[in-house]
Amino acid sequence: MRLFAILSLVLSIVTLGACSMQGSAPDADGSPMVSPILTTEDAKDPYSYAQPEVARVTHVALDLELNFENRDVSGTATLDVLAADSADKVILDTMGLEILSVTDNAGSDLPFEVGETKEGIGAPLTITLGDKRQVIIAYKSGPKAKALQWLVPEQTAGGKHPYLLSQGQPTLNRTWIPTQDSPGIRQTWEAKITAPEPLTVVMSGLSGGDPTDAGKGRRVFNFTMDKPVAPYLIAIAAGDIVFKELGPRSGVWTEPAMLDKAAAELADTEKMIDAAEELYGDYRWGRYDMIVLPPSFPYGGMENPVMTFLTPTFIAGDRSLTGLVAHELAHSWSGNLVTNANWSDSWLNEGTTSYFENRIIEKLYGNKRASQERALNFAAMEETIAEKGSDADITALHLTGENASPEGGASGVIYDKGASFFHTVEAIVGREKFDTWLESWFDRHAFEPATSAMILADMRKNLVKGDEELEAKLLLDEWVYQPGLPSNALRPDPAAFAEVDKAAAAYVANRTLDKAVWEKWTSAERLRLLSKLPQQLPDEELAKLDGDLGLTASANNEILFAWLKLSLQNRYDPAVPLAEEFLATVGRRKFVAPLFETLMEQGEWGKPIAKRIYAKTRGRYHAVTTGTVDKTVLGED
Ligand code: BES
Numbered sequence: 001m002r003l004f005a006i007l008s009l010v011l012s013i014v015t016l017g018a019c020s021m022q023g024s025a026p027d028a029d030g031s032p033m034v035s036p037i038l039t040t041e042d043a044k045d046p047y048s049y050a051q052p053e054v055a056r057v058t059h060v061a062l063d064l065e066l067n068f069e070n071r072d073v074s075g076t077a078t079l080d081v082l083a084a085d086s087a088d089k090v091i092l093d094t095m096g097l098e099i100l101s102v103t104d105n106a107g108s109d110l111p112f113e114v115g116e117t118k119e120g121i122g123a124p125l126t127i128t129l130g131d132k133r134q135v136i137i138a139y140k141s142g143p144k145a146k147a148l149q150w151l152v153p154e155q156t157a158g159g160k161h162p163y164l165l166s167q168g169q170p171t172l173n174r175t176w177i178p179t180q181d182s183p184g185i186r187q188t189w190e191a192k193i194t195a196p197e198p199l200t201v202v203m204s205g206l207s208g209g210d211p212t213d214a215g216k217g218r219r220v221f222n223f224t225m226d227k228p229v230a231p232y233l234i235a236i237a238a239g240d241i242v243f244k245e246l247g248p249r250s251g252v253w254t255e256p257a258m259l260d261k262a263a264a265e266l267a268d269t270e271k272m273i274d275a276a277e278e279l280y281g282d283y284r285w286g287r288y289d290m291i292v293l294p295p296s297f298p299y300g301g302m303e304n305p306v307m308t309f310l311t312p313t314f315i316a317g318d319r320s321l322t323g324l325v326a327h328e329l330a331h332s333w334s335g336n337l338v339t340n341a342n343w344s345d346s347w348l349n350e351g352t353t354s355y356f357e358n359r360i361i362e363k364l365y366g367n368k369r370a371s372q373e374r375a376l377n378f379a380a381m382e383e384t385i386a387e388k389g390s391d392a393d394i395t396a397l398h399l400t401g402e403n404a405s406p407e408g409g410a411s412g413v414i415y416d417k418g419a420s421f422f423h424t425v426e427a428i429v430g431r432e433k434f435d436t437w438l439e440s441w442f443d444r445h446a447f448e449p450a451t452s453a454m455i456l457a458d459m460r461k462n463l464v465k466g467d468e469e470l471e472a473k474l475l476l477d478e479w480v481y482q483p484g485l486p487s488n489a490l491r492p493d494p495a496a497f498a499e500v501d502k503a504a505a506a507y508v509a510n511r512t513l514d515k516a517v518w519e520k521w522t523s524a525e526r527l528r529l530l531s532k533l534p535q536q537l538p539d540e541e542l543a544k545l546d547g548d549l550g551l552t553a554s555a556n557n558e559i560l561f562a563w564l565k566l567s568l569q570n571r572y573d574p575a576v577p578l579a580e581e582f583l584a585t586v587g588r589r590k591f592v593a594p595l596f597e598t599l600m601e602q603g604e605w606g607k608p609i610a611k612r613i614y615a616k617t618r619g620r621y622h623a624v625t626t627g628t629v630d631k632t633v634l635g636e637d
């Protein structure tokens with residue numbers, strides 16, 4: 001069966017060059033599942049050197065040792081390659097890797113060449129295969145491997161042991177794994193990881209059980225991912241971490257000092273998985289575990305399969321920021337099951353997920369919270385669109401030109417505009433029809449890459465079904481390919497924040513705010529109020545707000561961030577120590593970058609503060625965060 005599957009794949013390469021290659025389901029005999037690749041123009045990935053239509057990696061087996069002293073990983077990657085008989089070479093993506101040797105599985109050297117390095121893409125590693133279809137690469141990651149962050153003990157909650165965490169999306173995994181690092185080239189994988197005691201290793205694959213002793217104070221951990229995934233989803237973390245079960249198929253890893261707090265915040269996880277399944281079909285990955293990382297993790301969350309990576313900054317004590325968990329969980333369908341073929345269609349991952357996230361929140365916590373979160377996101381989207389210009393290409397869902405870069409979606413518009421698109425379609429066709437279609441879309445393309453053109457064609461075929469009136473109402477192409485917000489966009493319910501907006505208006509008019517009312521508000525309501533305050537406020541007003549609302553002492557990092565931003569943009573000296581403390585511990589780019597930007601905008605007052613703080617904190621941030629903040633703080637004199 002496996003041979004047949006491979007033959008038919010190869011045949012389709014040769015005969016159906018321009019069509020999607022058929023994949024194969026996992027076989028009863030256990031041979032691995034192979035996903036199809038797309039070969040249409042819109043599915044090509046300009047940020048990868050791979051030529052998957054010639055030769056593609058289908059399976060990666062890693063055997064790596066984590067070296068905390070040198071801050072590198074070293075060992076071997078054994079790749080299975082699927083290629084037509086006539087194919088002689090396979091091209092991989094690498095960035096800063098030291099390639100020691102390439103051999104076949106009998107140990108004979110295979111010729112290889114590392115090409116020129118291009119900024120942001122890395123260098124192609126071209127291996128001459130001959131008739132071989134498995135290669136073993138011995139290598140070491142470079143000293144500045146961007147995916148990896150090596151933390152000193154002081155950056156952890158326990159303060160005693162070092163820590164390693166990785167972030168692969170979008171194109172960083174090529175700094176520690178030599179493979180075809182493109183979201184449209186799915187691979188199964190396995191890993192054997194050697195780490196110093198007492199560190200425990202987790203990965204975005206199922207654990208092979210207890211570690212085994214490797215001598216010299218080291219232990220070996222095994223992992224497997226038998227479902228083909230986009231390679232940016234391979235992730236690793238190692239530290240002094242422990243596990244707590246949350247439900248029959250879910251649990252949380254974190255440092256011992258964080259375990260109870262993390263588990264309490266995540267107590268609804270199993271219910272979230274149930275809600276997600278009720279909405280859009282079975283959870284297909286087996287377990288859903290999470291790791292709550294040290295605060296230097298550069299994102300809020302990352303949807304690594306079977307092991308979502310989370311910032312600890314979502315812990316507020318009241319589960320008010322668990323939309324993040326719903327989001328990463330939703331990616332188990334939108335993103336991990338059906339994946340954008342390249343980064344120009346990031347909205348397929350992020351927009352669909354943001355919609356799905358909101359539906360989970362609604363199911364679990366009710367419409368009040370869901371509609372408030374929708375309104376908050378919609379307002380943020382409108383603000384960004386206004387800032388960028390409603391004719392700016394960056395505000396389209398399908399990104400083109402420079403915006404189609406792996407980081408093109410970072411403006412955030414694709415998240416909320418994508419969600420808004422689906423909320424609009426849902427409102428027009430009705431929830432039942434919409435849900436049936438979305439679930440069927442995930443089913444039809446499970447474990448496959450997808451493009452904007454594909455989802456639109458699918459909607460037309462399976463949802464619009466030739467109804468011209470409906471087609472005219474939906475404005476599908478405008479939503480996906482045009483900048484700005486289409487005229488049919490479903491507006492958020494004004495009732496969602498009626499009370500808060502009234503309070504904000506009263507504050508604007510006469511600087512009064514009822515403290516008792518604030519105390520009763522939800523996290524979203526408080527954030528809404530902070531967003532509606534006058535942007536310019538004198539010190540006395542800021543002091544009063546802080547005193548009345550307890551902003552400095554807030555346990556909610558979103559509120560703390562909003563408060564810091566407001567105070568720094570007003571050159572409010574008393575907030576500087578708090579900003580400094582926050583920036584010294586938190587490395588989440590969404591918080592760190594805007595705070596430095598705000599400081600840098602404050603000329604003689606803010607620039608020296610920004611430079612002083614950054615000189616101290618830069619070394620504690622992940623490359624994702626320094627990549628952005630360097631431009632802001634160091635790029636300017
Ligand atoms: N997949 C993203 C993170 C990401 C996007 C990494 C693009 C690299 C490139 C993740 O699911 C995400 O969107 N995280 C958000 C949380 C969310 C609730 C909007 C974040 O980190 O803030």
Ligand code: ZN
Pocket residue numbers: 327331349350353
């Ligand atoms: Zn996401």
